[in-house]
Amino acid sequence: MPLTVNRLSPSGAAEVVGLDCSQPLAREVVARLRLAFRDHPVLVFRDQPLTARQFAAFTAEFGELESFGEPPPLPDPGAPVSRADTPSLPELNGRTASNFHVYYHPDDSRVQLMVNELRRDMPLMGIQDNARVWHVDAQHKSTPNKMTFLSNVVGPSCGGETEFSDLTLLYESLSGDLRKQLNGRVGIHHWSKSKNALFADALDPAVRAEGDRIAAVVPVMHHPLVRRHPDTGRPILFISPRFTIGIEGMGDAAAQTLLQALFQAIEDPRFTYRHPWRDHDLVMWDNCRLVHRGYPFPKNEVRHFNQITLCGEAPVAA
Numbered sequence: 001m002p003l004t005v006n007r008l009s010p011s012g013a014a015e016v017v018g019l020d021c022s023q024p025l026a027r028e029v030v031a032r033l034r035l036a037f038r039d040h041p042v043l044v045f046r047d048q049p050l051t052a053r054q055f056a057a058f059t060a061e062f063g064e065l066e067s068f069g070e071p072p073p074l075p076d077p078g079a080p081v082s083r084a085d086t087p088s089l090p091e092l093n094g095r096t097a098s099n100f101h102v103y104y105h106p107d108d109s110r111v112q113l114m115v116n117e118l119r120r121d122m123p124l125m126g127i128q129d130n131a132r133v134w135h136v137d138a139q140h141k142s143t144p145n146k147m148t149f150l151s152n153v154v155g156p157s158c159g160g161e162t163e164f165s166d167l168t169l170l171y172e173s174l175s176g177d178l179r180k181q182l183n184g185r186v187g188i189h190h191w192s193k194s195k196n197a198l199f200a201d202a203l204d205p206a207v208r209a210e211g212d213r214i215a216a217v218v219p220v221m222h223h224p225l226v227r228r229h230p231d232t233g234r235p236i237l238f239i240s241p242r243f244t245i246g247i248e249g250m251g252d253a254a255a256q257t258l259l260q261a262l263f264q265a266i267e268d269p270r271f272t273y274r275h276p277w278r279d280h281d282l283v284m285w286d287n288c289r290l291v292h293r294g295y296p297f298p299k300n301e302v303r304h305f306n307q308i309t310l311c312g313e314a315p316v317a318a
Helices: 027-039 052-062 167-173 176-182 205-215 252-266
Strands: 004-007 014-017 042-045 088-092 095-098 100-105 108-115 124-128 147-154 162-166 186-189 221-224 226-228 235-237 244-247 272-275 282-286 290-294 304-309
Touching: 014 027, 027 042, 027 052, 042 272, 052 108, 052 147, 052 282, 052 304, 162 167, 167 235, 167 252, 221 226, 244 252, 282 290
Parallel strands: 014 042
Antiparallel strands: 004 014, 042 282, 088 095, 100 108, 100 124, 108 304, 147 282, 147 304, 162 272, 162 290, 186 221, 186 244, 226 235
């Protein structure tokens, strides 16, 4: 079957048909995928039941895989389960959200095995919140990830979609005066929700205390508010409600007003694509250009996927 690329949304998401991602890729196929990815920042490959090693081999065609070091030893099976091990953590007052346990995949430690249930048979990397807020992967770090790949092993019967919004299209939609106001500015980003005005007042007390502890040791990160795409050179409005907490040189009230207006614009359907997952879907997306978020699903159902992220570079102002 010839390889074809079919557009899925006005914002540029596309489905790639006619490719077996478990097999080594010919040079011309990789070149075509790279070209398609410049125009389609979300690429979907259906029916790809990949092993961890096959997943890593496919991903390595696009850049350097992020490494997480040597896995720690397995936990003592007789040890009591701590609060950090529980598969569901309270995030906001009055609501309990299913979070994901992140494990080192036993077949390739660069692959993050993510599942919403406790596993004691493999080393735990950490716990990731449910990702229901628009975010850029690792935006709070000095070198945010360049690309993200998800290989869906099994999903719930309903819900659990991932939605993407294109920050290049958003920037290009802004008025000339607003773009001038944003160009040259620097955004302030942080991992801890206790430093984010959108969350701080609603956090569960225990989570707020943990956020305060992390805020004391994790540095604030500064990135250009409008960054240049490392491959295409196009400008990107580099913000997200999850990590962006302010703007350098701007009073907090004015910065929050401006950021809230931009966060609202992320929701514009002209810029978005909402992906309904099927088992064995493989999806890759441009983490420089897109924000994304997850949708809830029944808490009594298992969602299991493997994730790989590519190393990025320090954002450069457009």
